[in-house]
Amino acid sequence: MNTTHKTGNKTHSVVFTILLHILVVIFFLAGLRVYGQVNEPKIEFVLNPTYPHAYEFTSVTIRSFSFDTQSALFSWSINGKPASTGRGVKSASFTTGPLGSKTAVSVIIVPFEGMKIKKTIDVYASDLDILWTASSYTPPFYRGKSLPTRGSTVTFVASPFFESAQTGKETDFLFEWNVDGKEMRQQSGYGARVFSLNIGRNSNTEYRIQARVTNPATNATQTKSFSLPIYDPALLFYELHPLQGPLTGRAISDRRAIAPDSEIQVLAVPYYASQPPAALDFGWKVENTDIARGEKGERADVLTYHAEQGSRGQQIVSLSILNPFNILERIQESFRIYVE
CATH class of the missing domain: 2.60.40.10 (Immunoglobulins)
Structure with missing residues (x-):
């Protein structure tokens, strides 16, 4: 009776010991796995330029504070082809392909103390x-x-x-x-x-x-x-031909000569005004005399100048354009008419 009881206790003890060792090994391996995951080195790819265009020289650099990059062994490959290898070689360079193409950059890193690391980045030419x-x-x-x-x-x-x-x-x-x-x-x-x-x-x-x-x-x-x-509006003058319309080949810059007993029509164009001409106020003057326009169906942006028979000399034609929706917008310009 006593011998059988002792034998049973011994068997249970052996089984318990084996199970205990198995559990210790399992927890140890699990701990190593968790430790490895938690302490996996953090690695960052740094591109220069950050957003490469097509056919542009580009460099990629490894940045990490988890291991010594100067003593680590780097092996680079570009699109599956070996590029550069060596300790502390933490950068590689290449030229991107056509627009939309992908360049696969891979690196295998072996730190001086640690496990081998493999990382890949896809660089698109955009x-x-x-x-x-x-x-x-x-x-x-x-x-x-x-x-x-x-x-x-x-x-x-x-x-x-x-x-x-x-x-x-x-x-x-x-x-x-x-x-x-x-x-x-x-x-x-x-x-x-x-x-x-x-x-x-x-x-x-x-x-x-x-x-x-x-x-x-x-x-x-x-x-x-x-x-x-941001630009300022520009005011240009063109001669308005009765058949050909505006003679846009050359603007009236400084002077326009006409013969006595003749007439000329001048079109004013306010380039880059914030409003179209129909919404602007045109103030024409010949010398210091205001010329009313826009009445009886007349176009406010067109001035008709008539030189009387036997007249000679010059007169200054000026125009001031105001924007009723923006009192700060004023466009002014002038030119001279010579009657000879």
Whole structure:
């Protein structure tokens, strides 16, 4: 009886000891795994430039405070091909491909004390175009672009170009607009590729515009910034031919000669005014005499000058244009008419 009891106790003790060792090993291995996860080195890729364009020389650098990068062994590869290897070689360089192409950059790191680490980053050659148009006035025959002036509105349109196998639509992209360092949150957001800026009446001489677009599907990002100068309106005079219309080949800059007993019509064009001519007040003068225009169906932007028979000499024709919606907007110019 006693022998059997002792044998049973011994068997139970052995089984208990084995189970205890198994549990210790399991917890030890689990602890190592958790320890390894918690202490996994933090590594950051730093691109220069941050958002490379097509066919642009680009460098990528490893940044980490988890191990000594100077003593670690680095082995770089670009698109699967070996690039550079050595201790402390924490940077690699390459030239991006065509717009939308991907460059796969991989690195294997062996710290002086630690486990081997492998990291990969995909670099896309992207771009961002920004087109803008101003609401300021230009005549129908003008082939140039309207310029931003005080009181006008400038509309910007951002067109991003990301990877060729682009996932997502522009409505899914995040557009962030910035003016003079200030975030335009009300006009930023997903799909907000159009942005409008009202130029104040007492605005600066220029604005600093920045757009940042991100494709959330791939985290590809592109940014562009530029200066937008603010211009003053320009007043030009053209001879208005009865058959050919405005002679736009050459503006009347300083003087215009006409013969006695003849007549000339002059068209005034307020380039880049914040309002069209029909909304502006035209104040014509010949010497110091006001010339009423715009009555009885007459065009306010056209002056008819008649030289009397036998007359000689010169007279100064001046024009002052006021904007009734912006009293600070005044455009003035003059020229001389020679009767000879």
